[in-house]
Amino acid sequence: MKNVSEMRTRLSKVFDDLETGKVDPRVAKQMNNSAGKILYSIRVQLEQSSLRNERPDIDWLKVGK
Secondary structure: OOOHHHHHHHHHHHHHHHHHHHOOHHHHHHHHHHHHHHHHHHHHHHHHHHOOOOOOOOOOOOOOO
């Protein structure tokens, strides 16, 4: 995954595949858990930047047009 938009797309596919039975629920759970940890680490970085009155530069949050 190159950015947050790509993560959203991929997780939507996991959800669709889970509904249709194309992916094992345990696999879907682990994928969502990993995504949550990535997002949490970004959240911590954003909060730290906010406390330091800095503007974070997180490439992963940048989505090309």
